[in-house]
Amino acid sequence: MTNVRVTPLNDNLIENGIYPSEKFDHATLRKCNWPKLPGHRTPEGGTGGEYFGEDVKVVWKNDKLIFPVGEIEIPIAERNEDQITYFGSFVAQLDSDIAYYPEKHFVSIHSKDFLIFVCCKSTTNDTPIFRAIHVPHGYGIVVEANVAHSMPIPIxxxxxxxxxxxxxxxxxxxxxxxxxxxxxxxxxxxxxTITVLKAAVCEDEEEEKGRPSKSPSKKIRLPLDFSSELLHAHPANATNFKEYGKIIENVTHEPWPRTFTPKEFPGLEFQPAADALSECNGEALVQDFRMIWSTHLFDKNSNTLRFNGLSGSFAGAEGKPGVEFNKISNEYKVDTLMTRPDGSFYIHSKDRKSTFFMIFAKPDEETGEPIKETLKVFSFSPGHGVRLEPGFWHSVPIPHASNDIVEFRETVAETNANIVANVHFESNGPLRFTAS
Structure with a gap:
């Protein structure tokens, strides 16, 4: 049995990780970017999706605290007058901060007081130290990402x-x-003053934040000969495309990767079985954009592809995705490949009448890098769309040069994380392909 003291919740006593809040505000909760896996490229973004308000009830029955309340009632604590013994689990939110707000109640000034246990840092040794944070009536509590904490306990x-x-x-x-x-x-x-323990970030994240890494990291680059061969487009069908994806509309999501070491929490044991709790339950993000061919500013024999975002996270965005078409050689040039680590990805032309091309590459099982020998270009007939598995590399959709403007719709996991490889910069020039 570990004896724990009570710390009243206020800004002066909590150094980091937890703070009081009178009402929920989306702006105060921080979302985490999609984590970088050791030895892999750094994802961009991954903070898409909204906050979800879940109703949770905890109930004292015969001096036993029941959670969850349902057909199978599992006690997570017991009480005897002023003594409370907690033997339930702790959780750490990996993808964002999390907030707990009791229902409003104005009859008794203390009616909605509650406790929440956290793991704290000892100033003298490695002995586990826990504190019971006392949250007063009228307040909720925000717990930052990667802080292990108990369920709230009514007092x-x-x-x-x-x-x-x-x-x-x-x-x-x-x-x-x-x-x-x-x-x-x-x-x-x-x-x-107490210091609430947070899970340690990986070394790669420390280096990105400007702090020295404990070990030197090797910059990830494509092989110099990655773009050396001229590729030829092949019409996609269910047979020749099955190693890369499917020609259907169906998006799945990937679990959030683990990036911290559970031993950072003295007195707690990591539950491998909790992997089932780390599934991505987010909805799909549907967004539209327009691809436009226009004459190259300095080379009248070439066209440049331009991007206009129409909805979703693309709304209002404009730019050049790094694709050109040479009218003399009939070659398409592509600067970048990208992949989605957070889930699968589906795309089709909105008019269902336009042909488009995409370059694909399979990922290396260990590093996630695109494999040069698997580079292929496929053309997709009017009405066809393409679904890719998480981690598979692809170019942007490229309209046939005879189509001036094509609008596309993509469906992705709502975290909207992306990993980009600049082929033109990392290897000897852009990827090249012909339509036949």
């Missing part, structure tokens, strides 16, 4: 309905206590 009433705000992705890691936690709710400690 002065037998049940509380909580609204829990988290990303719809809802990726968490779960931990078991090595010993139950015992707290006397009257044993207050207001004398010291």
């Amino acid at each position: 002065h009433t037998n049940h509380v309905d909580f609204k829990v705000y988290h990303r719809s992705v809802n990726s968490v890691a779960q931990f078991n206590l090595t010993n139950p936690l015992n707290v006397n709710i009257k044993d207050l400690d207001e004398s010291t």
